[in-house]
Amino acid sequence: MGNNPEAETVNKQGAEKAAGKKQKHKEKKQRKNKDKPQFKKKKTKLRTIILLAIIVLILAGGGYGIYRLFFYEEPIEIVTGTTVRDSITTVIEGSAVTSPTSFQMLAVPVEGIVDEVYVSQGDTVEVGDLLYTIDGDSIEEDVADLEATIADYEDQLDELYESIGNLTVNAPFSGKLLNVSVNDEDEVSANTAIATLVNDSKMLADLYFSTAYKDYITEGMAAEVSIPVYMTTLTGSVADIKDVSYITAEGAECFKVTIAIDNPGILTEGLDVTATITSAGLVMSPADSGTLEYYQTKTITAGASGEITLYNLDDSLRVSSGDLLAVIDNDSYENQVETLEKKIDSANLGLDELNENMADCSATAEVAGTVIFVRIEAGDEVTAGTSSMAIYNTDTMEIEADINEIQNEYIELGMEVAITKSGATSDQTYVGTITEVSLEATSSNGVAYFPITVTIESEGALSSGVYVSYSITAAQAEDVVLAPVAGVKQTTAGTCLFIESDTPPEDAVELDEGIVPDGFYAVVVETGLSSNNYVEITSGNVEEDVTVFEQYVSTGSSVSGSDKTSESQDSEFPMPGGDFSGMQGGGGMPGGMGGGPMG
Numbered sequence: 001m002g003n004n005p006e007a008e009t010v011n012k013q014g015a016e017k018a019a020g021k022k023q024k025h026k027e028k029k030q031r032k033n034k035d036k037p038q039f040k041k042k043k044t045k046l047r048t049i050i051l052l053a054i055i056v057l058i059l060a061g062g063g064y065g066i067y068r069l070f071f072y073e074e075p076i077e078i079v080t081g082t083t084v085r086d087s088i089t090t091v092i093e094g095s096a097v098t099s100p101t102s103f104q105m106l107a108v109p110v111e112g113i114v115d116e117v118y119v120s121q122g123d124t125v126e127v128g129d130l131l132y133t134i135d136g137d138s139i140e141e142d143v144a145d146l147e148a149t150i151a152d153y154e155d156q157l158d159e160l161y162e163s164i165g166n167l168t169v170n171a172p173f174s175g176k177l178l179n180v181s182v183n184d185e186d187e188v189s190a191n192t193a194i195a196t197l198v199n200d201s202k203m204l205a206d207l208y209f210s211t212a213y214k215d216y217i218t219e220g221m222a223a224e225v226s227i228p229v230y231m232t233t234l235t236g237s238v239a240d241i242k243d244v245s246y247i248t249a250e251g252a253e254c255f256k257v258t259i260a261i262d263n264p265g266i267l268t269e270g271l272d273v274t275a276t277i278t279s280a281g282l283v284m285s286p287a288d289s290g291t292l293e294y295y296q297t298k299t300i301t302a303g304a305s306g307e308i309t310l311y312n313l314d315d316s317l318r319v320s321s322g323d324l325l326a327v328i329d330n331d332s333y334e335n336q337v338e339t340l341e342k343k344i345d346s347a348n349l350g351l352d353e354l355n356e357n358m359a360d361c362s363a364t365a366e367v368a369g370t371v372i373f374v375r376i377e378a379g380d381e382v383t384a385g386t387s388s389m390a391i392y393n394t395d396t397m398e399i400e401a402d403i404n405e406i407q408n409e410y411i412e413l414g415m416e417v418a419i420t421k422s423g424a425t426s427d428q429t430y431v432g433t434i435t436e437v438s439l440e441a442t443s444s445n446g447v448a449y450f451p452i453t454v455t456i457e458s459e460g461a462l463s464s465g466v467y468v469s470y471s472i473t474a475a476q477a478e479d480v481v482l483a484p485v486a487g488v489k490q491t492t493a494g495t496c497l498f499i500e501s502d503t504p505p506e507d508a509v510e511l512d513e514g515i516v517p518d519g520f521y522a523v524v525v526e527t528g529l530s531s532n533n534y535v536e537i538t539s540g541n542v543e544e545d546v547t548v549f550e551q552y553v554s555t556g557s558s559v560s561g562s563d564k565t566s567e568s569q570d571s572e573f574p575m576p577g578g579d580f581s582g583m584q585g586g587g588g589m590p591g592g593m594g595g596g597p598m599g
Contacts, residue, residue, distance in 0.1 A: 075554065075555040076552050076553065076554055076555060077552070077553060077554075077555050078517055078549060078551075078552060079486075079549075079550045079551045079552070079553055080487075080500065080547050080548060080549055080550055081483070081484035081486065081487050081547075081548055081550050082484075082545060082546065082547055082548070083481055083482060083483045083484075083497075083537070083542060083543070083544050083545065083546045083548060084481075084482050084534075084544055084545070085479065085480065085481055085482070085544040086479075086480070086482055086534075087476065087477065087478045087479065087480070088476070088477050088480060088482055088529045088530075088531055088534060088536050089473060089475070089476045089529075089531070090410060090473075090474045090475045090476070090529045090530060090531065091471055091472065091473055091474065091531075092403065092407050092410070092411075092471070092472040092474050093469065093470065093471050093472075094401055094402075094469070094470055095467055095468065095469045095470070096399035096400060096401050096454075096467070096468065096470060097399065097465060097466065097467055097468075098397045098398070098399055098456070098462055098463070098464055098465065098466050098467075098468055099397065099398060099399070099400075099464055099465070100369070100392040100393050100394060100396075100397055100398075100464050101393060101396045101397065101398050101455060102367045102369070102393040102396075103367060103369070103390065103391060103392045103393065103464075104365065104366045104367045104369075104390065104391040105387070105390050106131065106363055106387075106388045106389050106390065106391075107384075107385050107386060107387055107388060108134065108376070108382045108383070108384060108385065108386040108388050109134070109356070109357040109360035109361065109384060110134065110136070110138065110139055110357050110360075110361070110384050111138070111382065111383050111384050112134045112135045112136065112138065112361070112381075112382060113134065113135045113379065113380070113381055113382070114132060114133075114134055114135075114376050114377065114378050114379060114380045114382060115132075115133040115134060115135055115378065116132060116133050116378050117131070117132040117374065117376060117377055117378055118130050118131055118132060119131055119132075119371050119374065119389070120371065120374060121371055121372070121373055121374050122370065122371060123370070123371045124368075124369070124370055124371075125365040125368065125369065125370075125371060125391060126365065126368045127365055127366060127367065127368050128364055128365060129364060129365045130362065130363070130364055131363040131364060131365060131389065132363050132376065132388065132389075133361060133362050133363070134361040134363075134382070135361075136357075136358050136361035139354055139357055139358045139361065140358070142354055143351065143354050143355065143358065146347055146350055146351050146354065147351065149347055150344060150347045150348065150351065153340055153343050153344045153347065154344065156340055157337065157340045157341070157344070160333055160336055160337050160340065161337070162303070163190070163303060163304040163333055164304070164333050164334070164337070165303070166190075166302070166303015166304045166328075167303070167304050167306065167327065167328045167329070167330060167333070168324065168326075168327055168328075169194070169300060169302070169303070169324070169325045169326040169327070169328070170322055170323065170324055170325060171197060171300075171319040171320065171321055171322060171323040171325055172197065172298055172300075172321065173197070173199055173296055173298070173321045174199065174201075174318075174319065174320045174321045175197045175198050175199040175200065175201075175294075175296065175318070175319065176197070176198055176200055176316055176317070176318050176319075177195050177196070177197055177300075177313060177314060177315060177316065177317045177318075177319060177325075178195070178196045178197075178198055178315060178316070179193075179195060179196040179315070180194065180195040180313045180314060180315050181193060181194055181195065182194045182195075182302075182308060182311075182313065182326075183308075183311070184308055184311035185307060185308060185309070185311075186307070186308050187305075187306070187307050187308075188302040188305060188306065188307075188308060188328065189302065189305045190302060190303065190304050190305045191301050191302065191303075192301060192302045193299050193300070193301050194300055194301065194302055194313065194325075194326065195299075195300045195313050195325070196297065196298070196299050196300065197296075197297075197298050197300055197319070198269075198294040198296065198297050199294060199295045199296035199297075200263050200267070200268070200269075200294050200295065201262070201263055201295060202260050202261065202262055202263055202295035203260070203261045203263050203267045203269075203292045203293065203294065203295060204239065204258055204259070204260055204261075204292070204293045204294070204295055205225065205236075205258070205259050205261065205273045205275065205290045205291065205292055205293070206256055206257075206258050206290050206293075207256070207257050207258075207259060207273075207274070207275055207286035207288075207289075207290045208246045208248070208254035208255065208256055208257070208286055208287050208288060208290075209254055209255060209257055209277075209284060209285075209286050209287065210252055210253070210254055210284075210287060211253050211254060211255055213277075213282070213284045214243075214255055216277075216279040216280055216282055216284065217238060217241065217257060217277055217279065217284065218238065218241070219238050219239070219240065219241060220237060220238060221237065221238045221277055221279060222235060222236070222237055222277075222278075223235070223236045223237060223238060223259045223275045223276065223277045224236075224275060224276050224277075224278075225259060225261050225273050225274075225275045226273065226274050226275065226276075227267070227271060227272075227273050228272060228273075228274075229271055229272065230266065234261050234262070234264070235261075236259045236260055236261035236262075236275065237259065237260055238257055238258070238259060238277070239258045239259060239260040240257075240258040241255065241256070241257055241258075242255065242256040242257075242258070243255055244256050248287045248288065250287075252287055254286075254287050257277075257286070259275055260295065261273075261292075267292055268292070269291075269292055269293055269294050270291055270292065271291065271292045272289050272290070272291055273289060273290055273291065273292055274286060274289040274290070300325065302326075302328060303328075304328055304330055304333065305328070305330060306328040306329050306330030307328065307329050307330075308326050308327070308328055308329075309327050309328070309329045310324070310326060310327035311326055312324060312325050312326065313325055313326060363388070365391055366391075367391055367393050368393060369391045369392050369393035369394060369395070370391065370392055370393075370394055370460065371389060371390070371391055372389075372390040372391065372392050372464070373389060373390055374388070374389045375387055375388055375389060376388045376389070392464055394458065394460045394461075394462065394463065394464065395457070395458065395459055395460055396455060396456070396457055396458070397455075397456045397458050397462050397464065398435075398453055398454060398455050398456060399419075399432070399453075399454050399456070399468065399470065400451050400452070400453055400454075401451070401452050401454060401470060402442070402449040402450070402451055403449060403450050403451075403452055404447055404448065404449055404450075405441065405447065405448040405449070405450065407474065408437075408450040410472075410474030410475050411434065411437055411450070411452060411472070411474070412434070412437075413434055413435070413436075413437060414433060414434060415433070415434045415472060416431060416432070416433060416473075417431070417432035417433065417434060417454045417470050417471070417472050418431065418432075418470065418471040418472075418473075419431065419432045419454070419456055419468050419469070419470055420468060420469045420470075420471070421462065421466060421467075421468045422469070428461070428462075430456050430457070430458055430461075430462065430468075431456075431457070432454040432455060432456040432470065433454065433455050434452055434453070434454055434472075435453050435454070435455040436452065436453035437450065437452050437453075438450050438451045438452065454470060475529050476529070477528065477529050477536055480528070480536050480537070480538075481536070481537045481542060481543065481544055482534040482535065482536060482537065483497055483525075483534065483535055483537050483542065483548060484533065484534060484535075484548065484550060485530065485531075485532070485533055485534060485535050486550040486551060487548035487549065487550050488525075488527060488535055489522075491511055491515070491522065492511065492512075493509045493511060493522065493524055494524050495524065495525055495526065495527060496509070496511075496522045496523060496524055496525065497522075497523050497525055497537075497540070497542055497546075497548045498516050498517065498520040498521065498522055498523075498548060498549035499520060499521055499522075499523050499542065499546055499547070499548055500519055500520050500546075500547040500548070500549070501519075501520070501521055502519075504521050505521055505523055505541055506541065507523055507524065507540070507541045508521040508522060508523055509522050509523070509524055510522075516549075517549055517552075520548075520549045523540055523541060523542060524540060525537050525538075525539065525540030525542055526538045526539040526540060
């Protein structure tokens with residue numbers, strides 16, 4: 001591109017013009033800043049002054065705090081009291097809730113329908129009065145079912161006892177064992193035949209004689225018995241006569257005569273025999289011969305199942321009546337008995353409960369008193385356990401009060417108690433009597449309390465569940481020296497009063513330096529009755545009108561006599577130097593006691 005003179009001239013002029021404007025703007029800005037007030041140095045100086053003032057204040061406050069901490073002593077003064085001669089009464093006071101001495105809470109015994117309700121809330125009832133009835137048909141059915149169950153259990157139990165008795169097998173009569181079918185340690189079942197016992201000391205033969213001889217043969221008559229197999233004759237006797245109609249093959253009608261024969265030892269069952277009976281000159285013979293039978297025969301069976309553990313069974317073994325033949329072992333019977341007995345006991349308990357419920361279906365009053373509430377009415381469908389009504393005997397009410405371990409020393413059975421029930425317009429008062437004193441304490445916050453019961457004859461005027469206050473005049477002393485409670489101190493030397501005196505009393509005791517104020521001396525005393533403000537001095541060299549130290553207070557406190565309000569030794573107002581550990585005001589007097597000097 002070639003040079004253009006005109007363009008170069010224009011550009012040069014534009015550059016000069018722009019430079020001129022820039023210079024004018026710079027000069028204008030300099031003039032503006034020159035006209036502004038200059039505060040920078042003044043602001044820095046003000047901050048420095050404020051900082052120095054704060055430092056001075058901090059140093060001044062710290063110095064004052066150091067002064068208060070190490071050099072300043074708060075002015076204090078001594079509060080004193082005066083002993084007096086007067087009477088004192090110890091009164092135990094508190095509040096409690098009333099409850100009836102006797103009451104009856106009723107609940108529906110079973111599910112059912114209420115038949116009738118005979119009382120209403122507020123009614124007075126006597127013992128035995130009918131209160132309500134409930135339909136008991138379902139209970140009667142349950143009773144019948146349970147009685148049947150118990151009877152079935154008892155039948156089973158009888159059978160078990162019989163089975164247990166049969167575990168021992170004994171000979172029912174004397175005789176000889178035959179047909180023994182078991183061995184030792186065999187398992188047997190109930191009613192299994194184990195042997196046959198026969199009495200072969202006598203033999204019997206049934207013979208049939210013609211009815212033509214009926215009037216000539218009687219029991220006990222002698223008979224000559226012929227035994228063909230042995231070709232011998234033995235004497236027997238008529239043991240039994242049966243008026244049966246037996247027809248022989250030849251058509252003769254006969255009756256049965258049983259003849260008994262003493263066994264000489266050779267006779268056995270099944271031998272053929274015949275006999276003749278002589279009477280009134282007649283020799284009578286039977287129509288047919290007969291066979292011998294044992295006098296007694298019995299099959300011995302196992303009365304219960306189990307294992308034979310004792311064995312005394314052998315064929316042809318002779319035994320006497322009652323001899324032990326075998327013992328069967330079966331523990332299951334004992335277990336079954338135990339189970340059944342438990343079932344019977346349980347069922348009997350259930351039956352007793354059902355019978356009680358049946359009786360309860362006709363509910364009666366067990367205490368005389370007032371019906372407090374009724375929660376059922378005729379026609380109601382109710383379930384077992386439903387609360388139905390309550391009866392309170394409000395003629396005699398009671399309260400339970402907790403007496404601390406110190407107060408309890410004054411309590412005795414039979415003491416009168418003043419009872420007050422506060423009202424909107426007036427108070428009601430009653431007289432109570434301590435009827436029970438517990439010997440077992442309960443503990444709360446490190447203090448032991450003994451419950452007592454106070455019975456109140458209120459004649460129905462006092463309701464249950466209301467708060468009443470009680471007051472017990474526990475003890476009283478006449479014409480005694482009393483000291484302010486705050487003046488009684490517990491020290492290492494014992495209970496003391498700090499007595500103001502110009503000279504030390506004869507019985508003054510020395511305590512650590514700083515405990516007893518200047519001008520006062522510690523005297524050991526014993527105390528008796530106490531009230532909120534005074535305590536009886538029972539021993540010690542102290543008379544009336546003696547000034548005693550009570551406490552230290554700051555001079556800024558507002559105090560007056562024994563009612564001065566003080567700060568404790570642990571407050572921000574330090575007491576004079578000395579170790580006050582182990583020293584407390586009040587002498588540990590029982591709290592909660594009213595009363596005070598009388599007269």
